[in-house]
Amino acid sequence: MEPPRWLEDLASEAGxxxxxxxxxxxxxxxxxVEEMLREAPLHVLAAAADYYxxxxxxxxxxxxxNLYLAYTNxxxxxxxxxxxxxxPERRSKGYLHPPERxxxxxGLAYNRLGVREIHMVGGNDPELPMxxxxxxxxxxxxxxPGAVLKAFTAEEIGFIAxxxxxxxxxxxxxxxxxxxxxxxxGGAEILSEDxxxxxxxxxxxxDEFLEIHRIAHKMGLxxxxxxxxAHIEDPVHVAExxxxxxxxxxxxxxxxxxxxxxxxxxxxxxxxHPDYRKRGDRxxxxxxxxVAVARLALLGRIDNIMAYWISMGEKLAQxxxxxxxxxxxxxxxxESVISKASRLEKRxxxxxxxxxxHLTVAGWKAMERDTFYNYxxxxxxxxxxxxxxTI
Ligand code: SF4
Numbered sequence: 001m002e003p004p005r006w007l008e009d010l011a012s013e014a015g016x017x018x019x020x021x022x023x024x025x026x027x028x029x030x031x032x033v034e035e036m037l038r039e040a041p042l043h044v045l046a047a048a049a050d051y052y053x054x055x056x057x058x059x060x061x062x063x064x065x066n067l068y069l070a071y072t073n074x075x076x077x078x079x080x081x082x083x084x085x086x087x088p089e090r091r092s093k094g095y096l097h098p099p100e101r102x103x104x105x106x107g108l109a110y111n112r113l114g115v116r117e118i119h120m121v122g123g124n125d126p127e128l129p130m131x132x133x134x135x136x137x138x139x140x141x142x143x144x145p146g147a148v149l150k151a152f153t154a155e156e157i158g159f160i161a162x163x164x165x166x167x168x169x170x171x172x173x174x175x176x177x178x179x180x181x182x183x184x185x186g187g188a189e190i191l192s193e194d195x196x197x198x199x200x201x202x203x204x205x206x207d208e209f210l211e212i213h214r215i216a217h218k219m220g221l222x223x224x225x226x227x228x229x230a231h232i233e234d235p236v237h238v239a240e241x242x243x244x245x246x247x248x249x250x251x252x253x254x255x256x257x258x259x260x261x262x263x264x265x266x267x268x269x270x271x272x273h274p275d276y277r278k279r280g281d282r283x284x285x286x287x288x289x290x291v292a293v294a295r296l297a298l299l300g301r302i303d304n305i306m307a308y309w310i311s312m313g314e315k316l317a318q319x320x321x322x323x324x325x326x327x328x329x330x331x332x333x334x335e336s337v338i339s340k341a342s343r344l345e346k347r348x349x350x351x352x353x354x355x356x357x358h359l360t361v362a363g364w365k366a367m368e369r370d371t372f373y374n375y376x377x378x379x380x381x382x383x384x385x386x387x388x389x390t391i
Contacts, residue, residue: 001027001300007048016040021179022296023048028246033297042289049292049324054364056303057326060375061364063355066330067109067147071136072096075123077159077199079189080270081231083274085123087237096125099132103139109333110144114379116370117216117330118144119184121307122152130171133160134178141179148371152193154223155187158204168215176221183216185224185259191244192237199231199270210248217254222372225302229290230282231263232275238290240341242297249301256372257327260290261311270281278362284316288323295324304373309350310335314358321362327369328355356382 001013003023011020018032019040037044038366072092075085086094098106102120109115118140133152140149152160161168172180190196191206201249204212213223227241249255265271295305306327307320317328333349352368359366360382368376 004051006017007051010044010047010178014044016042016044019044019048019296022299023052026153028243028297030236030243033242033293034236036296037235037238037289040293042285042292045289045296046323049295050322052299053295053305053326056299059365060216060322060326060367061359061362062116062327062367062369062373062375063352063359064330064331064369064371065113065115065120065352065379066119067106067113067115068332068335068349069097069104069105069118069120069140071120071122071144072125073123073126074125074127076126077124077155077200077202079203080273081189081228081268083200083264083266083268088125088127091120094123094288095208096128098109099135103143105334106140106141106147110147113331113333115144115147115331116368116376117148117150119330119332120149120155120271121156121186124156124163125324128160130160130164130174133171134174135176137178137180139304148369149179150182150184150224151175151180153184154209155185155203157183157216158208168212169219172216172219172221176219179321180221183213183221184254185226185255185257186261188226188241188245189228190233190237191227191241192233195233199228201350206244210244211255214248214252217252222254222256224259225255226259227290227294228260228261228263230286231270232273233256234277238293239297242294246298249298255302257306258294258298258302259306259329260287260294260306261308262287264311276308284319284337284350287312287316288320291320292324309355309358314350318358318362321359321364326364328358331355335342352378353383357385361385 009022010285016039073086096292161171189200193206225245305325307317307325308329309317331349356366369375
């Protein structure tokens, strides 16, 4: 990787070795990434990350028209950052969508809204048999045959395997046979075992989580990968997470995109944790540092860094599009998991024209995409605002 002279000068003036290594695409240690996060000036990180984002993506910024489905909110895993779940002892207060209903909603979204992707996740409910998941996949694929079904995080796959007495490989085999196309990246939280155990003690370990992605990739299933930040983590934990993801990507090449997820405190137990209170909200510049460092630390490994508007908020997501992100996520019609904790009503999702607007004002050539980043022309005009003429 040959950075331009101006960028080399900027990075060398900053005097951060990790950053200098990153802009040359060198191998990075946890220490290198941590140093970038802690010490590099944000304007230098932004310049480097934005330069490479536009170069790698040839100036094309994207979004997807997608539907969000959560099949159940009943969950035994009780993550401290989650406002979405209902524990099994209060099952009557929760919900479980039968496969026919999931198929019906998917069909409506496919036929009326033209969704290219159905993103489906749910709680860990020990009472659901393997056949429920297979049937859900089949019904959705029958109703929306041209949409990509991206469903079940590695956490869910690990749970389904244990709850139904199958191996991970058997679960994936059966879901792929039913029609599963890709896996979402949720459930990663922070892939630094100590912090992960504190915020999600009942989740599978970080090793198990990565192993499930490894198995899926080797079976030909692509996946995304997320990272939950702005809770009790320190820069070293973020650095460890990113370096572990980078190493797995070097091995399998199976990750499609990296998705930083800001923690939304809501009324969650984690929001009351003394370590969270001590660190506070950390403000929007922390989000921008995370996005920029992710772009630089994953350079040459993962080309797509997402500004996930649902967790970051619309304005910050727009700003992230000039700090290393090349994608603003999707319409996410019907999103319910993060919306619950953020106390914002976002279930209507965001219109494609609004997503295209955010990309355009950030200087990208806006295009629609599918799950695998195949690009398509926009379906309509990008709305123009008077101040856009000055850009
Ligand atoms: S984040 Fe997922 S696994 Fe954790 S409690 Fe919420 S629904 Fe359950």
